[in-house]
Amino acid sequence: MEFPSNPFRTFGGVRAPHRKNTAKSPAVMMPPPEQVIIPLCQHIGAPCNPIVKLKDPVFVGQKIADSPAFVSAPIHSSVSGTVTAISEITLVNGQSVKAVTITSDGTMTTDPNIQPPSFESREGFLKAVRESGLVGLGGAGFPTHVKLNIPPGKNVDTLLINAAECEPYITTDHRELLENSEAILDGIFVVLEQLSIARAIIGIESNKPDAIKLLRDMLAKDPRNSDRKVAVLALRARYPQGAEKVLIQAATQRIVPEGKLPLDVGCVVMNVTSVGFLGNFLKTGMPLITKRVTVDGSAVNTPQNVIVPIGTKVCDLISFCGGYKTEPKKMTLGGPMMGSALFSDEHPIIKQNNAVLAFNEKDSRISKPTACIHCGFCLEVCPMHLMPVMLEKYTEVNNVDELKNLSIMTCMECGCCSFNCPATRPLVHSIRLGKAMIRKADAAAKAKAEEEAKKAAEAQAEKSAD
Amino acid sequence: MKENLLVSSSPHLRGGRKTNMIMLDVIIALMPAVIASCIIFGWRAAIILGITTGVCVVSEWLSRLIMKRDNTIWDLSAVVTGILLAFNLPVSIHPVMAGIGGVVAIVVAKQMFGGLGQNFVNPALTARIVLMVSFPSQMSTWTKPFEYGYDAMTTASPLGILAESGDTPMPSYLDLFLGNHAGSLGETCALAIILGGAYLLVRRVISPIIPGCFLATVVIFSLIFQRDILVDLLSGGVLLGAFFMATDYATSPINWRGKIVFGIGCGIITMLIRIFGAMPEGVSFSIILMNIVTPHIERLTRPRAFGKARKERKNNEA
Ligand code: SF4
Ligand code: SF4
Numbered sequence: 128m129e130f131p132s133n134p135f136r137t138f139g140g141v142r143a144p145h146r147k148n149t150a151k152s153p154a155v156m157m158p159p160p161e162q163v164i165i166p167l168c169q170h171i172g173a174p175c176n177p178i179v180k181l182k183d184p185v186f187v188g189q190k191i192a193d194s195p196a197f198v199s200a201p202i203h204s205s206v207s208g209t210v211t212a213i214s215e216i217t218l219v220n221g222q223s224v225k226a227v228t229i230t231s232d233g234t235m236t237t238d239p240n241i242q243p244p245s246f247e248s249r250e251g252f253l254k255a256v257r258e259s260g261l262v263g264l265g266g267a268g269f270p271t272h273v274k275l276n277i278p279p280g281k282n283v284d285t286l287l288i289n290a291a292e293c294e295p296y297i298t299t300d301h302r303e304l305l306e307n308s309e310a311i312l313d314g315i316f317v318v319l320e321q322l323s324i325a326r327a328i329i330g331i332e333s334n335k336p337d338a339i340k341l342l343r344d345m346l347a348k349d350p351r352n353s354d355r356k357v358a359v360l361a362l363r364a365r366y367p368q369g370a371e372k373v374l375i376q377a378a379t380q381r382i383v384p385e386g387k388l389p390l391d392v393g394c395v396v397m398n399v400t401s402v403g404f405l406g407n408f409l410k411t412g413m414p415l416i417t418k419r420v421t422v423d424g425s426a427v428n429t430p431q432n433v434i435v436p437i438g439t440k441v442c443d444l445i446s447f448c449g450g451y452k453t454e455p456k457k458m459t460l461g462g463p464m465m466g467s468a469l470f471s472d473e474h475p476i477i478k479q480n481n482a483v484l485a486f487n488e489k490d491s492r493i494s495k496p497t498a499c500i501h502c503g504f505c506l507e508v509c510p511m512h513l514m515p516v517m518l519e520k521y522t523e524v525n526n527v528d529e530l531k532n533l534s535i536m537t538c539m540e541c542g543c544c545s546f547n548c549p550a551t552r553p554l555v556h557s558i559r560l561g562k563a564m565i566r567k568a569d570a571a572a573k574a575k576a577e578e579e580a581k582k583a584a585e586a587q588a589e590k591s592a593d
Numbered sequence: 594m595k596e597n598l599l600v601s602s603s604p605h606l607r608g609g610r611k612t613n614m615i616m617l618d619v620i621i622a623l624m625p626a627v628i629a630s631c632i633i634f635g636w637r638a639a640i641i642l643g644i645t646t647g648v649c650v651v652s653e654w655l656s657r658l659i660m661k662r663d664n665t666i667w668d669l670s671a672v673v674t675g676i677l678l679a680f681n682l683p684v685s686i687h688p689v690m691a692g693i694g695g696v697v698a699i700v701v702a703k704q705m706f707g708g709l710g711q712n713f714v715n716p717a718l719t720a721r722i723v724l725m726v727s728f729p730s731q732m733s734t735w736t737k738p739f740e741y742g743y744d745a746m747t748t749a750s751p752l753g754i755l756a757e758s759g760d761t762p763m764p765s766y767l768d769l770f771l772g773n774h775a776g777s778l779g780e781t782c783a784l785a786i787i788l789g790g791a792y793l794l795v796r797r798v799i800s801p802i803i804p805g806c807f808l809a810t811v812v813i814f815s816l817i818f819q820r821d822i823l824v825d826l827l828s829g830g831v832l833l834g835a836f837f838m839a840t841d842y843a844t845s846p847i848n849w850r851g852k853i854v855f856g857i858g859c860g861i862i863t864m865l866i867r868i869f870g871a872m873p874e875g876v877s878f879s880i881i882l883m884n885i886v887t888p889h890i891e892r893l894t895r896p897r898a899f900g901k902a903r904k905e906r907k908n909n910e911a
Contacts, residue, residue: 138899141608143606144606295606372899372900382899382900383899383900384900384901384902385898385899385900385901385902387900442595451595455595455598456598456599457598457599457601457605458595458598459603459605463603463604463605463606464603464604464605464606465603465604466603466605467603468598468599468600468601468602468603468605469598469600470596470597470598470600471595471596471597471598472595472596472598473596486605491599491605493601493605493607494607494611497612497665497668498665498707498708498709498710498711499710500612500615500670500709500710500842500843501710501842501843501847502615502842502847503842503846503847503848504610506847506848506896510899511898511899512896512897512898512899513896513898513899514847514848514895514896516847533895533898534898534899534901537898537899537900537901540603542603542604542606545604545607546604546606546607546608547608547610548607549610549611549612549614549615550611550612550710551607551611553602555602555603555604556602559602
């Protein structure tokens, strides 16, 4: 197998501070909280419908919601106890979803029906993956069984394992690499075999030398790797090396065309924690009910990595970490570059969360935007070769055509442009508004076209009736 | 339970560099040339520098006040404009004229277009050209270096000597390099400008593309027309223009391909004016002309987005 010994060149990016304070903190298991709130949509795709009723007893790992839609992933209970509420909650991304509240009985009794999956074919494997509830754990939350369902005719030769973890503060993937390396390799070999992919590249940023060495040593000894089809690639430690398109470029020199998927350049990208989970799931059959989360930031007493039952409220998690050191002013789910700000710490932890950060007053302050000085620093760092300053300007004047011309949809909201802007312009925020504008315009255009088609059909019908 | 946390759009982390720090870096980079001009032209240089800087800052403050906008003097851009304006004036200029220049730079060229970043021509150069048109003789009277009095002897600038091919002797290369010759306040001492330019490059305040292309084009033209390359580079405002004026953010392209076109354009126009024009010097005009076409350059040299097909882009532009 051919492997690059050094990453290929990528464009842009910023030298964001690493602040990996918790890299040496082994994840500790959090005892089950009194109550978990499990949202029924923790993925991109159709929300699930509850299959439990109020006052139903549930076990750990029991499926509590599912959907007939293909692009969706079932949801399981993370504690044993009783369903005490089924209500609407608002997630941090503004989405309003149903959620099942389960009051724990403290025994953590496992569902007796859980057993390792068995499968003979690729379909069987994908079905098992779906049943595990796995979604992309790097943050996107795209259902894994959909991602792995390679349509016929697409030739995929590379499985990329994303362990770059370029966001400041977060160390969950780093800990996964150190603590769960066996299962990661198991997961990789199974995926390679089931999907008949020729090679796998594990991309790790060079600021995690211990993890790089550990995996290289294990791969050298592993009999399954006698034909050298899995290798570790040390990436440059520069934000955002872990962004999907940037990672593909760094590992294979391939450019994902505008509006296309990694599949179109022969790649499947999986987050390292996702393959690690898959490795464990195939052995035990326990679906996705816990998540490793980095708790850090200047307002937290004991920053550390915690394995959290899904649905745990952020405030319970913070109490487990010694509570707040000072009054938190801003809290984020996810890292400081791409994470979302929390309104309240009652929000539950969901599958794709990998960090909870709480900042004190000083660290929450962002200076007021001043006039754009046309310095071009935002262009210099955009990994997608966009012109953030122009996107902001055209968003302000609602110029949908120019925004499309400038490929606004290619923006992955990595935040490099805002980070680097000396005038503290809220560029990413404007770009989000611009994208929403385009989606609206497209929807309107589509509706109009449909209406016209309908009218034309009616006219046609009338004519033939005459 | 905590509620009412601060909700804002990501990223929640910003790089440390702010507009006023960039401007401060430019001011630091201008310091060697400020000191050199005071040594070469004496106390009158210091007075002109003080007047233009003071007038620029006050004009900025007043015009923002009248337009009921935020006070922006602390972004320090008016200070930079003031120093650069003084650098473009002969030391013998009447202080009132220097003051008028400051008002023109800030009020007419900058604030009337919306302030920092919105102006499309370089404020200091606009003021210089307005002064040149209004007071032609005052603006082209050059004083001999190290003659500090008001009645100091006048002389010709090196490019003037070159253009007239009279019998005034040309200064030596060393004198050109150290600034021991006639010229505008800040443009004579090549050494000081190069030091400042190097500082800007090291601090990554400016990209090397514009000065590189500008200077390279000057050298190539000098070679083709068999002129003295060192005189072309070291005399007049080429170095000052290439490092400090052509790199002005607001009035030069933001993308690297645009910067190449811009730098080459400045070089070509400068040399065409020097070789064929009626005036001995053309740096200010070349930069202003390129400032004016900058929006068009930018439009034609837009970067191609990641993964965007080549053909498609041509169609869109057509
Ligand atoms: S424009 Fe989008 S992709 Fe480019 S730096 Fe900004 S957020 Fe990242
Ligand atoms: S980085 Fe900020 S100030 Fe500079 S061009 Fe971009 S938006 Fe304007």
